[in-house]
Amino acid sequence: MRAKAIAITLLALSCVFISTKASQRDSLLNLLSASKGKDKVEILIRLTEVTSASGTDEALKYADEAIAAARKINDELLAKAYLNKGDALSDNYMDNEAIELYSKALELALKKEFKNYMLEAYKGISTSYFYIDSFEKSQHYANLLLKQAIEMDSVRYQAYAYFRLGKIMQQQGINDSALVYIHRSLELWQQLGDWKEIVSTFNGLGRIYYDLAQYDSALWCYRKEVELKERMGDQPFYLAIAYLNIGRTHIALSNFQLALEQYQKALRTFEGINDQEGIATCNSGLGMIYENLSQSTLATDENEANYLKALGYHKTALELFRKHEKKKEEGQTLQNIGNVFSRLATNRFVARFGEMWEDSLYKIKQSEILMAFDSARFYYNQALNIFDELHEESEISKVNTNLGSIYSWARDWDKANTYINRALQQARKNNLLYETTAALYAKGESLFRQGRYDEAELAFIECSRLSEKLGLKETLRYSYERLSKLYENRGDLVRAHAYFKQAVKIKDEIFSEKSQRIMAEMQTKYETEKKEQQLALMKNKEELQESIIQRQKLMIIGAIAGSFLILMVALLMFKMFRDKQRANIILEEKNALITSQKQEITDSIKYASRIQTAVLPTSTLISDVLPEHFVLFLPRDIVSGDFYWMTQKNDKIVLVAADCTGHGVPGAFMSMLGVSFLYEIVNKDNILQPSEILNNLRNLIKTTLSQTGKFEEQKDGMDISLCVIDKQNQKLEWAGAYNPLYQIRKGELFEYKADKMPVAVHLNDFKPFTNHEIKYQTGDTFYMFSDGYADQFGGSDGRKFMLKRMKETFLSIWEKPMPEQKEILYKIHMEWRGDENEQVDDVLIVGFRV
Incomplete structure (x- = not known):
């Protein structure tokens, strides 16, 4: 049986501390003595809930009293009391007994049509059958729960049902169906905004992806779980469990430096609560x-x-x-x-x-x-x-593989083949992908040592393909090394060299010098902190003993000190006078230094501005491919976080208007990254579909800035509007991140809405950007822009300009020549801003007519 304790450890999201529950218990007992009728039953039910976590006997005593009292009142209250006892039994791993109570509640609920209690009973029975490994019965009741929840339009219980069905599918090895069910559960919890259940569902998804060896997806889910738990202020124990989930996934991916960080965070947390x-x-x-x-x-x-x-x-x-x-x-x-x-x-x-x-x-x-x-x-x-x-089939497969490898080294081929073939058979039978790769590698090794190169080659190639698919860098590296050696022994030096190069490349990725240094620093930091804590404890003991002696000394010193008090005050006043003189001199020197440094910084920023201007396309360059265009570009500071970019590739024009996180120097840094990455994606990788360009740009930004999705880290990125113009076919493709595209044809404005996510790490960054295809007509005018123009404060009442006014402005000027449009937009912006309001953000508008 899958230990229920493990499921609770990984999925439970909140509990009340024992001390708090004890105080609740006392308060409820005080109320119980004066209660009657329904109130008494409700208090007994609450007492069952409060005491259930700390022991079975007391909780079941209150549950039985609740049932006895409810029988004298009405059937609806009795059904609730049955459910209450079922929950107490289930909480204490007595699931067979819990099913009896849930079944009594269900019988009464069906008879009297207590529909809400039907839902609770179906849920409880399905859950208890799941924990005693009766998956067929668990599935039956989960389906009944789903059917009833749909009839009652209960989104909450539909979410429960889908989650349980997903867990059942996972236990039966039907992981594709498991993912479908649990993703559906997640959608419903998100619809309800129930953050605790959302966190629980992310954990469930992470475990399925981990079992499928889809470790990148597992990491994404576990990181979302941690982010939400940290935001919710979850208890240290559950946060530590979440850190462990991330750590073990990094181990599977051979990301040892990241695994070390997570395990040490978890260890510090567990030591803090003495778990x-x-x-x-x-x-x-x-x-x-x-x-x-x-x-x-x-x-x-x-x-x-x-x-x-x-x-x-x-x-x-x-x-x-x-x-x-x-x-x-x-x-x-x-x-x-x-x-x-x-x-x-x-x-x-x-x-x-x-x-x-x-x-x-x-x-x-x-x-x-x-x-x-x-x-x-x-x-x-x-x-x-x-x-x-x-x-434990997975673990049995691993041990058999390891024993087979030892007998292979010892040239006991019969035992080696027996253990390894048993491991491979178990792994394939149970769809254990990680264990399959390990057994395949061991099989290849054993065959290689026996000189059976053709069979060894097949095993290593299958192992390398599966390892690459699963992202198992370590196993892939070793497979390539073995294939290199195998081809060398055969005399095929070309293939031997090719596989050797691939093995070295992967090894360098895993064990870079930087990774080793980071790991050593983190280990040293942890051990240092622990020693400091120990020293602090020792110091506290010494200070306690010292304080008694110090008290006696202070009495003597106090008498002597009084005699010198007047002298000390006089000396102090004289010193303050001299210090003030010196401080004035130092202050003047520092002011001069600050002025000098400020000028140096300003000069550096101006130089950076010249570099930024140099990488932006010139008006002449754009005019060569888009004769009718304008670019209104107004940086708020010397350098800008907004940027525009254009290139021509395979008779197609790529045009970009982007708004990076921040403005000034930080924004300019992001803009330079953006230009560099766009050049690489379009000109080197030959990607010309706007949505794919944004997908690749997002991946590069996340990788370069080490964005993992942690709640506390920076979410630097960019909002962007990007189009690819195919003049030959009169077609424009477009994709956007937050920033839309406007098209005006014969006085009518069409708005193409962007995806509600940035080009950066985001809750939905697993989703691809949407690609829009637009058939344009000659004379159509398009506008792409950042949010700086619309967000500018001004006017008579100091409000934002807003997108509505922008649309009205575009509709009033779209027929005019493009240079004139630019002048009008600039004039409107300056008049709106006036002399009283500062420019709040960088401004960028790109307009063109096709």
Whole structure:
């Protein structure tokens, strides 16, 4: 059975502290003594809810009293009391008993047509059957819940039903259907604005994507979960669980520096609330990170140090998991320890034989190799016993793969093939993609060592394709290395070199020098903070003892100090006089320095302005391809966050009007990035569909600015209006991020609305931008612009100009020559602004006639 505790840990969003619940319990008991009838039943139900988390007996006592009291009043209250006891039983993992109570409530609700209680009963029965692994029955009641919720137009219970159906599909390995159901649930919770359920659903989606090895999608969901939890001020325990989810996903993607950051955040949080199981989980994760940290096979000393550090973390985790009787986690940690011992054995062979260590193993006796891996086999077999007992197919597949690899090193081909084929069969049968890649790699390794190159080649190629699809950089790297060696042995040096280059490229991506430095800094920072906390505690004890002695000293010192008080005051006044004189001199010097520095900064910004102007297309350049056009460009400061850009590619004209986050220097920096990225996307990558240009631009900005979607980080990006003009076919394609496009034909204005998301990280940044195709006629006039013109304050009442006035202005001038339109727009802007109002933002309007 899937442990219900795990589901609660990952999905629960809020609980009340025990101390708070205790006070609620006392208040309710005071009310109970004076209550009668319906009020008494309601208080007993509330008492059941309050006491359910802290123990079963007291909660069930109140639940039974509520049922007894409700029987004397009416059936509707009795149905509610049955549901209440069902919830208490379910909360305490007594799901078979809970189903009996929910069924009583359902029978009464159906008989008396208590429709709201029908919904609650269906929901409770489906949930309890799910937790005892009766998925068919759980699905039956979830479908009944969905049907009833649709009939009653209850969006909330439809959302519950879709979520439960999704979880059932996930447990049965039907992950495509699971995603459809849970995405539908998310849409409904978003419609209701229920943030707690939205967070829970993001967690559910993340787990499905993780199980599917779609790790980028899993990361996106987990980051949304963390962002919302931090915004809601969720309890530290649940935040730490969310950090762990992100961390383990980064481990699967071999992003070890990012994984380390998340695990250390989680560890600090768990230590702060003294959660031993959480501390154990973090230690296990940190062990896995250091276990996979080797930069070079030949760097044996560094690798040995990392493996020993990993071993320390894993053994700490094992001790804690055993203490708290966490069998699955104990098994996983035993397997992790086996992995480290296996790596240590391999590393010591490298230290002994050098670069040709693999070939040298053929000269060693089989018994010596098995002895080197003896500790690894010991821990693997312990883990396998636990996983067999728990029927954990995924973990069984992993251990079989690892044992098969050891026997492959030892040239015991029969045992190697038995373990590896068993692992591959289990992984494929249960659609375990990650485990399939591991077993395929082990199979390729074993066949390679046997000299069965054709079969090994097939295994490595299948492994590399699946690894690339899943984004498993580590496995992909090793597969390429093995294919390179295989082709070298065959004498196919061209393909050997090609695969070697690919392996090196991936290795550099994973283990860049920067990543290693960041990891070391973060580890040092954590250990330093911990030592400082320990020193602070010691210091507090010493200070407590010292305070008694100090009190006695102060009495003596006070008497002596009084004698010198008058003298000290006199000296202090004299010093203040001298200090004031010096301060005036220093202030004058600083004012001169500030003035000089300000001038230098201004000169630098002016120079930056010249650079920015140089990268923008000139009017002459635009006129060559769009003779009838104008650009009204009014930076608020010396440099601008707005920019325009134009290029011609394959007889098509690409025209852009963009508004970057901020103005002045920050905005100018973003605009320079925008111009650079647009040039790369259009001129180098030959992408000419506006929506695709924006999709690629968004990805480049997110990557370059390391935007992950965290709530606290900057969301720098740009709003943009981008069109591609095909004069030959009289067609204009357009896409927009917040900023629209206006088209005027024969005095009628058509507005094309932009997507409500920026070119940057965003809640909906998984959605592509919309592409609009417009068939234009000769004489049509188009306008693209930033928000600066419409947002300008002014006029007689100091209000914004607004888009409505912009539309009216465009309709009044569209037939005029383009240069005249520019002058009119400039004049209107300046008159609206007047002398009293400053320009609030950069202004950009691009107009053209086709």
